[in-house]
Amino acid sequence: MSDEGQKCIRCGDPEESAILEHCPTCGKHFCADCVYRATGRRFCSGECARAFFYGDSDDYDSDVDPAD
Ligand SMILES: [Zn+2]
């Protein structure tokens, strides 16, 4: 297994022919044509934008103790 040869997960453009960025949520690569912009950040998809802002997990496990 190797990590070389990144390509856009949306359209499949390889990094040789497109400038790829990686999604802050899923870490996958996407090109400028497929970018999803939300509040100044850039994601691979609207789903990832939502996951980034609202959290990824369904079970809301609030383990945080209030500071006393
Ligand atoms: Zn693309």
Ligand SMILES: [Zn+2]
């Ligand atoms: Zn993503």
